[in-house]
Amino acid sequence: MRRRLALVSLAVSSLVVPAFIIPLATLVSNQAETRALSLAESRVDAVAQATVAVANVLDLEEEGITEEIAKRVIRVRGDPDVSIVLPDGTVEGAPVEIGPSIELARRGTAFTVSVEGGAEVLVPIVGAGPPEQPAPVVRVFVADAELREGVITAWLMLGALGIFLILVTV
Numbered sequence: 001m002r003r004r005l006a007l008v009s010l011a012v013s014s015l016v017v018p019a020f021i022i023p024l025a026t027l028v029s030n031q032a033e034t035r036a037l038s039l040a041e042s043r044v045d046a047v048a049q050a051t052v053a054v055a056n057v058l059d060l061e062e063e064g065i066t067e068e069i070a071k072r073v074i075r076v077r078g079d080p081d082v083s084i085v086l087p088d089g090t091v092e093g094a095p096v097e098i099g100p101s102i103e104l105a106r107r108g109t110a111f112t113v114s115v116e117g118g119a120e121v122l123v124p125i126v127g128a129g130p131p132e133q134p135a136p137v138v139r140v141f142v143a144d145a146e147l148r149e150g151v152i153t154a155w156l157m158l159g160a161l162g163i164f165l166i167l168v169t170v
Helices: 002-057 067-077 100-106 151-169
Strands: 082-085 091-093 111-115 118-124 137-143
Touching: 002 067, 002 082, 002 111, 002 118, 002 137, 002 151, 067 082, 067 091, 100 111, 100 118, 100 137
Parallel strands: none
Antiparallel strands: 082 091, 082 137, 111 118, 118 137
16 A cells, blocks of 8 residues: 555656746746846946947037947947947947848847847947937847856756655655
């Protein structure tokens, strides 16, 4: 009788524990990605605000964001993954190919897009220059390693917890 109860307990816990562990593992993965993208968005916003502030201090509203302003901001920030793409196609900071995502951001849309090896966060600097010019764009690249930081460790801990719970049940 004890053997049957142990087998029933093993069967039930083998079904119930994964039903809790798998959604938790998915949640951990999503949280890590959300955290990394949120940090990237705050970095992009800080660079965009600094760029506008420098342009305002230098009173260059009519000219817009110039190459010199972009160089100053990138140099002061010292962030290796940040780029400023100017309306003429000049890129300051991390090298970036000007593709459809940059073109869309130049029209005034801020967004995040998945790319090979990670994700890009793109924010246009709207109102920073003549209205007929496309907006300068601040871009930051977030590598897959950052998007998945800490996930494997958390999954291993959840797996160990699941095995422990099954053993305790039996």
